[in-house]
Amino acid sequence: MASIWARRKSDGSQSFTVRWRNPQTRKQEAISFATSTEAETLKRLLDANDQSFAIAQHAMVKNQTKAPSVSAVIQEHIDLLVRPSVGTVHTYQTMLDLHIANVIGHIPVDKLDYRHLTYWIKAMQKKGRSPKTIRNNHGLIFAAMETAIMLGYRTDNPCRGVQLPTGEKAEDEARFLTHSEFGLILECMGERYKAFTEFLVMTGTRFGEATAASVADVDLMSKPATIRINKAWKRGAGSQYYIGATKTGAGKRTVSLNPQLVDVLIPLVASRQGSELLFSTPKGERIMHGLFWRHYWLPAVKAAQSQGLKKTPRVHDLRHTHASWLIQDGVSLFIVSRRLGHASTRTTEQVYGHLMPQALQDSADAVERSAVIWREWRVGSA
Incomplete structure (x- = not known):
């Protein structure tokens, strides 16, 4: 990489020398400027163009303009x-x-x-x-x-x-778990976070949403019981985390809770302040994704694999799994989209549309009808 050497002259002014190694001759070359800005510009151009001074010089001349950078x-x-x-x-x-x-x-x-x-x-x-x-x-x-x-x-x-x-990589694709596959992971999950893991797969909430939910967001007395998703953990300046808005405006939503999940949540909300986090660490603090993945999720997955699990799901795949269960049970993409907090049903369709059993059958039936017409035409024209 090129370097800059600043030198103060006898008259008190400074000069800035840019040094680099010529890629053809392998010899060191240098040129001086009166300002650090010019020197920094040449250094960036040299580093961006494999130390070619010809290319860098051409760019500096060409780019002399009053327009902002x-x-x-x-x-x-x-x-x-x-x-x-x-x-x-x-x-x-x-x-x-x-x-x-x-x-x-x-x-x-x-x-x-x-x-x-x-x-x-x-x-x-x-x-x-x-x-x-x-x-x-x-x-x-x-x-x-x-x-x-x-x-x-x-x-x-x-x-x-x-x-x-x-x-587009195979490993980036959504992974869907069957009920039995998820059951294996849940059985191997540490007791502290079993309820949290079940909540993720039963609600389809994002990790940052689930860990930001408070006790007051849960209404177990309504019919059906619900949880209000209206906030999520955000990372601010200095990598400090704070509770802010959901990922999109559509992310603010009310999610219904099934009776089995209600039974799981009752001990978590009983006799607790509404401002407390619904799910937290033993010290009552935010559940950090990296630590949860490393110390609980990964060990549970590996233990499940030793018992026959063939997949290697991510934590986020619990959200995908939730959607796949709904779709395979005949729930419309519109309802799934609202439940997941997607800004558009198009997003839901792109990720989960292929899972819709009726849509797959309808497509196959339509192609077969076209094939029948085509075969009849061939017979008639023979």
Whole structure:
């Protein structure tokens, strides 16, 4: 990587020397600038282009413009967000600082094009970033470029049409458990979190929603008994967690509770303050996903596998399992969507539509009718 060496001259001014190793000759080269900004720009360009000074120099000359840089525009976009949560601002700021600024952040916003974005994607892939991380960061750049258009910095959005990694991997697919498979895991689950695990699969709530639910959210006297899902744990600045809004507006919902789950919850709400967490650690604190997975979920799954379980489900797969049980029992996608708190039934259909038994049968019957018509036509034309 290139480096910068600052030196104070005899007249009191400073110079900034950028040093790098020529990739062709393998010899060290250097050039000095009067400002640290110019030096930092060259250093970023050298590091982003395999220490090629020719490419870096061309980019510096080409990019001489009065337009703000990509980093400046993304920062302005973040600052202009209306009523963002602390966690959202922190996430976007981390994306900019960690994944964008040092690669394409120096480019004037009116010069950003398809080639820059493609290079950025390849650089992210080279660093081992997941397709999901790349898509999320691209989403931030895309939104910032829309802001740039509104502010008059450029007339089009260069992110449109850029090909993104699909991230379609078999291991990323939803895993569905049968009733007996879940039963094996529940039997092997530590006693402390059996009720919590059963709650996840019986309600389909997200982990952050379930662990943020309070005793006051449960109404065991209504017919049927219900729980109000209206908050979730969020990560703010400094990775501190706080209770905030659900993932989407549709996430605020009332979920009915089946009688078996009611029996499980009665001891958890009896004689407890409404403000207390419904599920918590022995010290009454938030259940942390990583610790639950490592110390309870993973051991339970491994124990179940020793007894015949063939799958390796994630904690989130309890939510998928809940949806699959409902759909296989004939519950409509609309109702499942509302119960899961999806913003659109399209999301529910994309993940679970293939599980609908009647839809599968109807499709097969329709194809068979077409086949019969086609065969009759062939016989008639012979």
